[in-house]
Amino acid sequence: MQQSFFFQAMIYLAAAVVMVPIAKRLGLGSVLGYLVAGVIIGPAGLKFIGMEGQDIMHFAEFGVVMMLFVIGLELEPSRLWRMRKSIAGLGGLQVGVTTVLVAGIAMLFGISWKEALALGMIIAMSSTAIVMQTLAEKGWLKTVAGQSSFSVLLFQDLAIIPMLALFPLLADHAGIADGHGGGGSLVSALPAWQQTIVVLLSVSAIVLTGKYLLRPVFRMMARTALREMFTATALLLVVGIAVLMTSVGLSPALGAFVAGVVLANSEYRHELESSIDPFKGLLLGLFFISVGSSIDFALVTSKPLLIIGLVGGLMLLKMGILFVLGKIFEVRNAQNFIFSIGLSQIGEFAFVLLSFSVQQGVLGKEVSDTMTAVVAISMAMTPLAMMFNEKFILTRFCLVSAGLQTAQRPSDVEEEDNPVIIAGYGHFGNIVGRFLRANGVEATVLDNDSDNVDFLRRMGLKVYYGDATRYELLDIAGAGRAQMIIIAISDEEKRLELIETVKKHFPNLHMLVRSTNRNDAYDLMNAGMMHIYRETFDTSLRLGVDALKLLGHRAHEATRMAKTFFIHDERTLKHLSSIRNDEEYINAARQHIEELEVIMQADREAVHLNALAGWDRKAEAETA
């Protein structure tokens, strides 16, 4: 290698730092930014990186493993169990039908059935990295489309295992490897039943370790109060699983996912997530860059029609299958478009399967090279297809936002004169909305769950579908004339983004903001918010009042205590937020504990003072 490691790192980071914000600004999403960055620095562009892009891609695929670990962390076992029908049904049918159809079509073109079947399986795969990243960025993970996409992707991860085992049997060409499955894993020499036992043992090892061993270990690491030790442990866990899984011939991503699910109920879930997150993000970025750089433009220009035809044809075919399956599984129109267009690319697993199939002699080098280009281009097309979907297709279905709407129906804009705009109509926003409506106050609602929007529209509410952080949507919703905007979105970062947009474009709009917890409230205060509502604060205190009542306290006294506590806590929040800025760099965990100590000390004082004040003091003058 002529270039030093640092030089390479600099190129990659610089490409990302330049391109991703531009892509975001243009509303294209970070994935496309990374891909374009890859193309620019790759052999087809500035030639900073050559063919080693492939190696980097293999390294960066580890980002997908981390992503699945994080996804697992957010998915409790019970929720996973509830999704079993959609995973097995929707996912199973997607993989099955796509494989069979693609293989069938390939055979029509005169490809042998073995090669056709291999191609079918490769093409059935979608890109977990791109789809999940894009869905997360748009805040769509919890929607029907998001959940369905996830089910399919998860099934594909599972399907990788039998596929890897099946490929050697499809070998027609003279294979390079020994003909056994498992990609050169340690156990590939064992007979099948022993392999099965080893596989089962390793999965149970992960589950048992996760359940019993990891918590004490994490507790120990947390007690060292060295943040990097916790991060190191979390990384060790994920890397260790990847090594174990690879050595028994399973997908590391799947192992990491299982470990994540096992840890989903543990108290270290958020800490783990925030430790892994930056690595995950950077590695995924690296992965996307290397996909971009690995697009072989020489090959594309030598047979452009074939490649473009393959990309277009395959994506349309996958989309069609997904759309029909979506209909069968009751994914409604708008959601179905998000779902089927989102998953229409061929995913990163295809790279693995392609190189493996060449190794095993299933596919020839030429087919594999062509397909690699097709896969990479289809991945690059996905963000564009999703954007197209959002701008042109979804608009038809839920009277979506965007400039297009304004152009089509200018009169619509004039009509929105509601004094209140509610951004986010989930369980929080909808209570506020219902309350206002019951009091004769009409609100204009913005939400990014198209199912929800469909439903609310039918109920006769003025609802706009889309990302409320966007200026155009706010403008259409009448932010220029409204008196206030109620920011009830659940995503903390989206809320801050929205606040910035409102500050910049609609400075006269009052902002009433939902906040998740204390930390989030600090951020909102720093953003200059005056009206902040911690989502669980009032409810928790109400529960506290009832607890006191059940313990025999007087109802009115308990109510007054809760009110006292409420006022006092809001005050400490403001106070601590002003101190906090100076000490931003203190170890986060320790700071949290110290802060809690200060708060609890103040709590005692407040309640004590209250006992000495007003009629609670039993002042002699009062009962004359």
Add this chain to the structure above:
Amino acid sequence: MAKVLIQFAHPTLSKSNVQKTLEKYAREVKGVTFNDLYEHYPDLFIDVKREQQLLAKHDIIIFQHPFYWYSSPPILKQWQDLVLEYNWAYGPKGHALKGKKIFNAVSCGGGRDAYTPAGYNRFSVGQYLLPFNQTAYLCRMDYLPPFVVHETYTIEDYTLNACGEQYAELLDALVNDRIDPAELAGVEYLNELFPH
């Protein structure tokens, strides 16, 4: 048999000695309904319909409360403002409370001599209670003299228990119609009907 309703108002009962004792004795008397207002309406959000139904079902109403600043704790004022509706409690068609008896049972920090022209409170308890008296009149009710416990900060347990027994005797007599209207005319406090 008459039905007695005690409208009880004390915002910090847990810190009150006298009212707790009176409550204890009152709750033991058969035929008495004890309606703890602050307990039912901790945020002063009063259920008007429920309160009116309670009033309609009873013959004798007692406002039992500490004598805060020569009057009642605020929930009783809130209660009057909301529950005693026009054309229900008063006004040309307001006959719902007609003929019912009503009085205040209060606890005061000052002694009885403080509530005389020469004392530091200058006026009598009955004078301070005039707004209740007039409200009853407008609602076509029969306003009786108050039941009063004095010197609540210095009261001995023995005396306090005696007051409690006195209160229970009064309530029992009210339930069983054993009070002579002629005797009532001559007393300043209802306590005097049951000398200890």
